[in-house]
Amino acid sequence: MSHSQQSKKLVNSVDKCVDECLAGLVTVNPGLGLLSGHRVVVRTDIHDVIKSGKVTLLSGGGSGHEPAHAGYVGRGMLSAAVAGAVFTSPPPHSIQSAIRAIGKDNPAGVLLIVKNYTGDRLNFGLAAERAKAEGIKVDMVVVGEDCALTSTDKTAGRRGLCGTVLIHKIAGGLAEQGLCLEDIVKQVKAASHKMGTIGLSLSPCSVPGMGPSFQLGADEIELGLGIHGEAGVTRLKLVSAKEVVQIMLDHMLNPQNNTHLLVRKGDSVCCVVNNLGGTSVLELNIIANEAVMYLENRGILVDRLYCGTFMTSLEMAGISITLLILDETLKTCLDADTSAPAWPHPLLPSGVKDRKTPSHMTCSEPASGVVSTEKSFHTISxxxxxxxxxxxxxxxxxxxxxxxxxxxxxxxxxxxxxxxxxxxxxxxxxxxxxxxxxxxxxxxxxxxxxxxxxxxxxxxxxxxxxxxxxxxxxxxxxxxxxxxxxxxxxxxxxxxxxxxxxxxxxxxxxxxxxxxxxxxxxxxxxxxxxxxxxxxxxxxxxxxxxxxxxxxxxxxxxxxxxxxxxxxxxxxxxxxxxxxxxxxxx
CATH class of the missing domain: 1.25.40.340 (DhaL domain)
Incomplete structure (x- = not known):
């Protein structure tokens, strides 16, 4: 491919970009380390975690989704993350090495959190079986919360998207509480069934060394695409932020949609507005505000709200919205402290946990153009x-x-x-x-x-x-x-x-x-x-x-x-x- 066809990227080489990305992550966060010979990020205090008798957590997948998944390694979230090449599932031997690093001599066991893509299921599954043969206690949860699919035909199933990050946080909170592997698996599976995500793209992404993954017209958007640039369910004309949010959430909550999320009036939810990579903070905040207004107008309580970059598709301009129906246990897990560098910390009023959409603050300034006339100043005829x-x-x-x-x-x-x-x-x-x-x-x-x-x-x-x-x-x-x-x-x-x-x-x-x-x-x-x-x-x-x-x-x-x-x-x-x-x- 000629240079004119390639998308511009600030990398040293295509072959080494993933390794150098991980090296940069651990350089910025010295509490993380790289497993020698593998694309595996591990907590540097992992031996203390194992000694504490707590379940350890592993996730991962293809690169290009940063900060997922290595950015969520830290106390209160993942113990380790394994990365494959860009948009490519990591090899079983690296996954197995990661399991050993956090599971050997750990009777509490290891939980693998895997997005529902065929390559990830196969490679993580193979590594899990090999680890079990070595005597390591392992279980695996597959997350597939995509609400884009409308067909009832047999497919590869619902894709694992940004909601996977919420599962990292929930599982991490439960592990910190000291729950056993079996109980964590049960609660995490229940949470994943109360969650939905819908994505929307304004432009394609491009794998390093290659051109755009697909084409969108200047006035087109794509609804329901995955995080690798795979096609969505429909292509639409570009509309306002308010209309975009309405289209996305109408689709997610539509009972006629085979993969819809059933949310009732009065339900308490967590909402995540996620940047697919190339969306500005200005746009994200507008979308977050519109999403809350949409949900609250339907009588849905947005008790937890996160807005930022959680799981990307390289530089794709676009967003995804994730909803999770909450209970007190899930709220506690989401609120639990974590040292993972990529988890956000929305600013709440002091002493408050449940967020409420604020009304506009008032100030004591006089109205525009009004000036005090208490003193006597020069007047004219x-x-x-x-x-x-x-x-x-x-x-x-x-x-x-x-x-x-x-x-x-x-x-x-x-x-x-x-x-x-x-x-x-x-x-x-x-x-x-x-x-x-x-x-x-x-x-x-x-x-x-x-x-x-x-x-x-x-x-x-x-x-x-x-x-x-x-x-x-x-x-x-x-x-x-x-x-x-x-x-x-x-x-x-x-x-x-x-x-x-x-x-x-x-x-x-x-x-x-x-x-x-x-x-x-x-x-x-x-x-x-x-x-x-x-x-x-x-x-x-x-x-x-x-x-x-x-x-x-x-x-x-x-x-x-x-x-x-x-x-x-x-x-x-x-x-x-x-x-x-x-x-x-x-």
Whole structure:
């Protein structure tokens, strides 16, 4: 296969990738060790475990499902895990060596936890029989909780998926309690029959050295696929997260589905939202929230909820959802402490074990745009208030009208949203602005809150800083000199917290140019409107001059100078609203 057909992977070699993966795991977790000559991860304190008289646990399977299964080796979970090549069942001799490592001289016995795949059943079964012949006490539980299959025809059976990890945790909890092998097997088998998993993929995975395992269109998703890229039950068009969760859980809980999970209203369940490898945390959290809302709307109690990367299919973008019907014993096992590095620890309120979906927390902040008026600040006349209202309205309209032009300028140096960001803030101001403007100080603070919350991002923070600092100069006066000082103080705040200086090719350049000219002209007794006209002209020239400047701040500083052929979008935005002010002053 040519390199162009292979998927990119950060490996040293295809042949050694599994061994080097396991070496990395034990390097990160020195409480784990590798069994010499085998792909077997064992607890380094295994001899102490055997001496304690407790049942030891072994699981494993093909690699490519990390952190399963070696990531679940630790106190309270597995005693050892054996790995095969990528998507390939481990050989019986390695499984047998793992059984010996945790079962020799252990009268309590060894439990093998095996996913329901033909290769795993055969290889683990053969190793178990050989171990028994050596006098080691061994039993095996096969987990197959896949709810994808709808056919009643004879098949290889339900596949073992992410629910297997819950069986690791339950068996580990029971073993730590000191239960005998027979009782652990009985309880684990009962738990596996109260569990279901359904998977969904957005993209394929690829075995190292090979191309994608299957093809999905850009707008397609596959429901019910396995963890090796094997086909699912149906292919669908991409829909929202809410609809995806509904499709998955409707299928899992549908009595017409031959492999459905029977969950009744009032049942207590554990829900696991699992990353198949290439799904972002952002998406996982959205799916987890939607899953809880779906289940709670059906009257199902989600008493345990886990969200993260449990059992993957290499880099496949997709998720699986697992449900386990709980009783008190299973809750205790899930809550029991473990040192296994891959088991998650959701943050619960202090002293609380049963999770509850939280309502939104409240805070004591005033509503957006509300500013205290307990003190007496400078107020303006109705005529001045009307002019100020017209100015702000015209500024918002100018920014909204300039959205496309500013986005186009920003595409060259940023992410192309400068115009949209400013327009969003302008819309918010226009919607909230009332004609009864009395105090410019409180108005400036209210505008600062609006741009901070509705505009957002860096621009929102900068303009909020600007307005908050400028407001202080308007507490006692609104003379031209007070407005000039407000402009100066706003600029100082941007420089202090934003890190930019004049000449860095940012919105600061026209602001600084305008402030310098305005301050000088007012000191020379130039009429206020004329002084501001000259300030706007200086700002316009400074904004155009940013074409030749080297960017030292903002996103543009990461872009090569030869690509910056247009004025800075933020600087042009400043000139846009300054010109809008001037138009209403004349």
């Amino acid at each position: 109705k005529e001045e208030a009307s002019q100020l209202y017209d100015i702000i309205s015209h500024v918002t309209q100018s920014l909204i009208s300039s959205e496309s032009r500013l986005n186009e300028l920003d595409t060259e140096a940023g992410d192309g949203d400068c115009g949209t960001t400013l327009a969003r803030g302008a819309h918010a101001i226009r919607d909230q602005l009332g004609r009864h403007i009395v105090c410019p100080y409180t108005l400036a603070l209210a505008l600062a809150v609006l741009v901070e919350t509705d505009m957002g991002g860096t621009s929102g923070a900068l303009y909020s800083l600007f307005l908050t600092s400028a407001a202080e100069c308007l507490k006692t006066s609104t003379t031209p000199e007070a407005w000039s000082e407000a402009l100066k103080q706003g600029i100082h705040a941007i420089m202090k917290y934003g890190g930019a200086e004049p000449g860095d090719r940012t919105m600061l350049d026209p602001l600084h140019a305008a402030s310098s000219v305005l301050s000088h002209e007012l000191s020379q007794q130039t009429p206020a409107v004329e002084a501001f006209r000259r300030a706007v002209q200086a700002a316009d020239k400074s904004a155009q001059d940013t074409v030749a400047m080297t960017a030292h701040a903002g996103r543009a500083s990461y872009v090569g100078k030869d690509r910056l052929t247009k004025p800075d979008a933020g600087a042009i935005a400043v000139v846009t609203w300054m010109k809008a002010i001037l138009e209403k002053l004349t």
